Amino acid sequence: xxxxxxxxxxxxxxxxxxxxxxxxxxxxxxxxxxxxxxxxxxxxxxxxxxxxxxxxxxxxxxxxxxxxxxxxxxxxxxxxxxxxxxxxxxxxxxxxxxxxxxxxxxxxxxxxxxxxxxxxxxxxxxxxxxxxxxxxxxxxxxxxxxxxxxxxxxxxxxxxxxxxxxxxxxxxxxxxxxxxxxxxxxxxxxxxxxxxxxxxxxxxxxxxxxxxxxxxxxxxxxxxxxxxxxxxxxxxxxxxxxxxxxxxxxxxxxxxxxxxxxxxxxxxxxxxxxxxxxxxxxxxx
Numbered sequence: 001x002x003x004x005x006x007x008x009x010x011x012x013x014x015x016x017x018x019x020x021x022x023x024x025x026x027x028x029x030x031x032x033x034x035x036x037x038x039x040x041x042x043x044x045x046x047x048x049x050x051x052x053x054x055x056x057x058x059x060x061x062x063x064x065x066x067x068x069x070x071x072x073x074x075x076x077x078x079x080x081x082x083x084x085x086x087x088x089x090x091x092x093x094x095x096x097x098x099x100x101x102x103x104x105x106x107x108x109x110x111x112x113x114x115x116x117x118x119x120x121x122x123x124x125x126x127x128x129x130x131x132x133x134x135x136x137x138x139x140x141x142x143x144x145x146x147x148x149x150x151x152x153x154x155x156x157x158x159x160x161x162x163x164x165x166x167x168x169x170x171x172x173x174x175x176x177x178x179x180x181x182x183x184x185x186x187x188x189x190x191x192x193x194x195x196x197x198x199x200x201x202x203x204x205x206x207x208x209x210x211x212x213x214x215x216x217x218x219x220x221x222x223x224x225x226x227x228x229x230x231x232x233x234x235x236x237x238x239x240x241x242x243x244x245x246x247x248x249x250x251x252x253x254x255x256x257x258x259x260x261x262x263x264x265x266x267x268x269x270x271x272x273x274x275x276x277x278x279x280x281x282x283x284x285x
Contacts, residue, residue, distance in 0.1 A: 037199045
């Protein structure tokens with residue numbers, strides 16, 4: 001196997017993780033000040049606004065999907081997952097949000113082997129499981145106490161996201177990453193309007209600015225993720241997502257004053273070692 005595509009996929013996924021970590025911190029700040037439904041609507045309204053220059057430059061025909069059913073279903077799934085995610089977000093820490101999200105690689109790799117007929121090699125599975133062990137080391141001290149219902153809601157969101165990721169992989173064979181991101185933004189924006197109207201309250205200039213910044217970050221992150229999926233099998237890049245815990249701890253400390261615990265350092269070390277090990281194996285193929 002040529003190692004170039006594998007390393008490219010891992011690099012795109014690692015970069016997307018940093019971007020999504022920052023976006024998550026900003027979204028949590030917004031969700032603490034207004035309803036999750038309004039936050040979602042504002043974010044994707046800003047996303048569509050940022051997409052306008054691209055559409056005007058290339059024309060809407062350039063973003064016509066070759067699998068309309070696929071992009072519509074994926075957009076609907078992303079709306080359901082993101083709504084559940086934003087409802088739970090203000091009630092649990094960024095570290096726990098990220099840790100629960102780390103179940104996605106396991107669901108994705110299992111789903112890819114069944115639905116996409118990808119080869120599930122032992123080293124990729126071992127790296128994912130080692131990363132999951134690192135996550136458990138980090139979150140074990142924090143999982144005792146209240147907020148269980150919101151943790152469960154976050155877990156259900158990861159199940160929805162997992163299927164959406166599998167659809168992303170299928171769509172990259174017929175559509176460009178920009179087309180996939182464009183249709184996701186349109187579908188989520190339309191679906192979020194009814195609940196946003198019910199829960200709407202006047203938004204400050206700062207909240208709108210945060211929505212625009214988050215939209216730009218999410219667009220960049222989604223583009224990077226789609227490029228990663230297009231470069232190599234999904235099971236190659238998924239263990240790299242465990243590095244997101246490092247970014248969650250960093251941004252949690254910067255934005256909310258979360259202190260890094262010893263368990264976080266130990267678990268983070270396990271995650272980093274597992275990721276580096278897989279990268280070296282992919283490079284040697």
